[in-house]
Amino acid sequence: MAQRILVLHGPNLNLLGTREPQVYGNVTLAQVDERLAELARTLGVAVETGQSNHEGELVDRIQRAGHDGVQFIIINAGAYTHTSVALRDALAGVAIPYVEVHVSNVYKREPFRHHSYLSDQAVGVIAGLGPFGYEAALRFAAAY
Numbered sequence: 001m002a003q004r005i006l007v008l009h010g011p012n013l014n015l016l017g018t019r020e021p022q023v024y025g026n027v028t029l030a031q032v033d034e035r036l037a038e039l040a041r042t043l044g045v046a047v048e049t050g051q052s053n054h055e056g057e058l059v060d061r062i063q064r065a066g067h068d069g070v071q072f073i074i075i076n077a078g079a080y081t082h083t084s085v086a087l088r089d090a091l092a093g094v095a096i097p098y099v100e101v102h103v104s105n106v107y108k109r110e111p112f113r114h115h116s117y118l119s120d121q122a123v124g125v126i127a128g129l130g131p132f133g134y135e136a137a138l139r140f141a142a143a144y
């Protein structure tokens with residue numbers, strides 16, 4: 001059975017590639033997901049991607065992952081990274097290893113983006129590599 005990997009995108013990431021290109025680049029979320037699907041085929045893993053602007057929906061998706069055999073999570077929680085104890089608790093609750101991804105280098109940005117509720121429980125964190133960060137995370141997950 002192929003390893004099952006869930007990629008979750010949080011709030012506003014549906015706007016990727018359409019606004020603020022100086023911060024987030026020109027690649028759209030659909031293109032990121034397409035690239036991940038292609039790469040997953042090459043790596044022989046099963047990847048599922050999803051985006052939500054709603055904290056509770058992200059919590060529900062993480063809880064479901066705990067029941068449906070997901071073995072690794074790649075998550076860019078967007079702004080919820082810096083605010084959400086609920087997402088932290090959901091990830092801890094399912095105990096599925098995860099990598100936190102940020103398109104931008106949050107450490108070069110406003111101080112409120114320097115703290116993450118997810119990082120200390122993550123296997124690792126990728127920030128500032130643009131959309132390539134997701135690809136690097138998927139390669140890591142496949143080898144994990």
Ligand code: CA2
Nearest residue numbers: 012013015016019020078079102103104
């Ligand atoms: O750099 C990242 O990937 C972030 O997770 C993106 C979040 C931000 O709140 C985090 O601090 C860092 C923002 C989501 C993307 O929002 C966009 C807004 C306009 C245009 C494109 C994306």
